[in-house]
Amino acid sequence: MSEFFAMGGYGGYIWGSFGVAALFMIGEAILVVRRRRTLLQRLGRMVRLNSGE
Amino acid sequence: MAINWFKYSSPATFYPLAGRVAPWFAVASVILMVIGLYLSFFVAPTDYKQGEGYRIMFIHVPAAWMSMFIYIVMAGWAAAGMIWRTRLSSMMATALAPTGAMFTFVALWTGALWGKPMWGTWWVWDARLTSELILLFLYIGFMALESAIDDPRRAARAGGLLALVGVINVPIIYYSVQWWNTLHQGASIKLGGGGMQSSMTTVMLWTLVIMALACWFYTIAVVLTRVRSIILEREGTSVWVKEMLQEEK
Numbered sequence: 001m002s003e004f005f006a007m008g009g010y011g012g013y014i015w016g017s018f019g020v021a022a023l024f025m026i027g028e029a030i031l032v033v034r035r036r037r038t039l040l041q042r043l044g045r046m047v048r049l050n051s052g053e
Numbered sequence: 054m055a056i057n058w059f060k061y062s063s064p065a066t067f068y069p070l071a072g073r074v075a076p077w078f079a080v081a082s083v084i085l086m087v088i089g090l091y092l093s094f095f096v097a098p099t100d101y102k103q104g105e106g107y108r109i110m111f112i113h114v115p116a117a118w119m120s121m122f123i124y125i126v127m128a129g130w131a132a133a134g135m136i137w138r139t140r141l142s143s144m145m146a147t148a149l150a151p152t153g154a155m156f157t158f159v160a161l162w163t164g165a166l167w168g169k170p171m172w173g174t175w176w177v178w179d180a181r182l183t184s185e186l187i188l189l190f191l192y193i194g195f196m197a198l199e200s201a202i203d204d205p206r207r208a209a210r211a212g213g214l215l216a217l218v219g220v221i222n223v224p225i226i227y228y229s230v231q232w233w234n235t236l237h238q239g240a241s242i243k244l245g246g247g248g249m250q251s252s253m254t255t256v257m258l259w260t261l262v263i264m265a266l267a268c269w270f271y272t273i274a275v276v277l278t279r280v281r282s283i284i285l286e287r288e289g290t291s292v293w294v295k296e297m298l299q300e301e302k
Binding site: 004007008009010013014016017018020021024025028029032033035036039040043044046047050051 | 079090094099104105106108109112113116151152155158159162163166167169170271274275278279281282285286289294295298299
């Protein structure tokens, strides 16, 4: 197991590469979904306000 | 078969279409990514020259490909927006830029982490690395320029112009390893001469292709979701958006 993570001495470079890539890709996906949710909430409030008049 | 493509250039028709296909691309991307990572670490053999260190290639090369492809697609949408004045085209260009910038950064970052053990340095100012860094600045410049201009149409025109001028950088990145002496190794896959030629084993090649496809599908899913937000932000007051939101209630 620890041999796998050591990657023949390249562990730091390999996990540093894949880790940062994963962080950025997952992070971007979360941001995109969150942007959509907040936007829909805001627009939904506006629609409810207008229909309440 | 005559398809009226301009029909899909209307945000009102594109918005639900994008919403239907985006989840499928997200699912396909996750599945391919799992397969690709499994192949990257458990199936692809140790390289005879670079040991295990070469495995960085499986994220570095797809990220670098995406950084260039996305720029070309972005510039294409920007050009379409400037020629036909279709609103959706410039929204697509705007939606592509952050993902392109993200992949460019990942390509540079993983390149540095690959360069250190193989070349003995994180960074050199050679043609390949410098032109890729310029690509990152082009993406950031495009986003900064568009967000600095309030009027969406003027922002799209200014950004589009920058995107189109910057296209010249993409062939420079791609051919830099042939045109100039560099530390960076040549392309691992070459097209031409009657098919695809590769210096890699078949397993490595397939791993690379699957990882690249996973990144493509990821990009499509993320960009379609982002462009839907952009459509809602820009057209939030229009009738079709109001009707759609009311139906969801």
